């Protein structure tokens with residue numbers, strides 16, 4: 001008996017197909033104006049696992065997964081990112097259909113690489129416009145929709161159950177809509193079924209009884225699921241972000257049109273996060289399957305990783321956890337590879353029953369995986385039994401356990417190197433032996449030195465990650481430890497090795513007798529690593545951190561703030577160059593207990609919206625180009641807010657935190673530093689820059705708008721409360 005959580009009734013219930021043995025299942029598929037990312041794929045994996053368990057109930061699964069090639073993308077085109085892709089492709093002489101086709105093909109490849117079985121039908125929205133139009137007509141006939149200027153809206157007030165799936169009420173939605181709802185709508189929760197084509201729109205428009213236009217996003221899924229699965233479907237899947245408004249709206253319009261149950265069981269998967277926030281193109285924290293391949297991972301390691309948590313739990317993705325998953329996967333493949341002795345069918349059956357029971361219990365994949373591991377490690381099994389059991393369990397898990405696990409490369413390619421390394425170790429030449437170790441690793445071999453002979457094993461993704469960090473949490477937090485020196489300089493390098501070298505050289509030139517440590521984050525930029533290695537070799541006061549992906553600015557800074565041991569912290573942009581000893585004045589100024597931060601550049605604001613460069617000494621905020629504060633302050637303020645992935649409001653947020661502790665910030669106009677170029681800013685595409693700034697602004701304003709008292713000269717007329 002398969003039990004799954006049902007979003008509508010909010011309980012784990014038995015899945016009961018209306019006409020067993022058929023199970024009709026619909027999954028909201030990809031929007032094909034951008035690459036599918038592994039967050040999307042986590043949701044598709046959920047559907048795949050459900051299908052596999054459904055089949056062992058003896059059901060014949062009919063699975064439909066739509067391709068959104070019109071509708072949803074319109075909303076995105078309005079936002080900047082999507083727009084550019086299309087603009088670029090159009091510039092390359094392609095049609096929207098061609099672009100959609102390319103991303104659709106990429107989506108199919110990505111699913112295949114994750115072992116996701118294809119759905120039975122992948123209907124495209126653009127091929128089903130007549131069905132959508134027919135559905136909209138039905139809603140109009142039934143008085144559940146209304147037309148304003150060629151645009152048709154669904155009338156949510158006419159559907160009393162509206163809000164049941166997401167737990168929203170129309171009153172709540174009214175309030176949430178705020179001051180400027182679409183004036184054409186009768187209620188702010190009403191949604192577009194059909195939109196009139198805006199003047200000049202040539203592409204992706206269709207004639208309809210309501211006029212020329214194009215369908216809304218939600219109507220697609222209702223029309224396509226009815227077209228292939230009938231009016232009542234057994235199971236509908238998606239990510240939790242689909243619950244509202246997408247599925248709420250699908251539900252309202254489908255049941256409105258048919259007066260029968262639309263979906264018997266709603267299953268939603270929790271999100272995949274990266275750097276602590278939902279993985280989404282607009283956040284700039286997505287990974288595609290290709291990104292994983294490029295970094296040397298087996299895509300099925302991602303599938304394994306997803307199986308280690310329940311689908312109702314958020315999963316924060318890191319490359320470090322992926323590497324650990326890959327090691328687990330390889331080990332299982334290795335255990336499944338032996339085929340000796342006689343197979344014991346009873347043992348195989350016991351495992352299969354246990355795995356099936358775990359999966360039938362609201363898809364408890366972690367428990368199933370634990371059972372697989374216990375079985376795989378059991379000492380009293382023949383190789384053949386172990387293999388048979390693992391492969392049987394894999395029919396549900398889909399981890400490709402029958403695949404060969406990697407063997408050591410041909411000794412001809414590495415044995416000589418390994419032998420000379422042994423020789424070097426005997427002679428106590430450890431630097432050379434260490435260098436040889438790295439070379440071996442690059443050849444895919446890890447030497448394991450024991451008391452006797454050195455053993456060799458295949459390098460895993462984990463071994464290759466040596467020295468990389470996925471998150472500042474992997475850097476030991478030294479904030480509670482006593483000072484070891486005077487100044488810790490924090491530098492984050494997002495490329496531009498020449499700037500980095502100039503900045504570092506100026507610190508070295510002017511540090512004099514001061515004890516200065518330099519903490520540098522190589523923020524996943526290929527061209528910096530070699531330069532940095534040389535710098536660190538020549539100067540033992542340099543400590544380096546290599547990020548395995550581009551950390552947000554806040555997170556990258558925090559890696560250095562956790563490791564710092566100086567009395568003060570000096571944050572520098574790589575575009576800054578010291579032109580004299582700035583350490584003496586900084587140390588002196590920051591001995592004043594009333595001062596929270598000092599720096600070369602600062603800003604003032606009257607309303608928390610706009611910050612203007614200041615010429616005064618007292619300022620509201622110090623610019624992060626050159627920002628110094630006592631390390632001990634971090635105990636009171638906490639680290640930087642990592643949700644700021646982009647510069648400036650990150651620093652200002654820190655300044656205001658200091659202000660909220662009653663501390664002043666001083667701009668030191670004669671501090672001997674100059675700013676060459678802030679390349680991170682200048683070389684970011686203006687559209688992208690604006691988008692990132694907007695994201696940060698919303699966060700910042702929400703946090704501080706009600707604290708005009710923190711500003712030196714708040715404008716009493718500015719409505720900081722809006």
Ligand code: AMP
Nearest residue numbers: 030031039040043238239242271272279
């Ligand atoms: P979209 O292409 O945005 O319509 O998303 C396709 C599917 O991926 C939907 O079912 C979403 O709910 C799901 N999805 C989007 N982002 C994530 C994420 N970060 N984690 C899990 N599922 C997601």
Ligand code: ZN
Nearest residue numbers: 028029221246
């Ligand atoms: Zn959908």
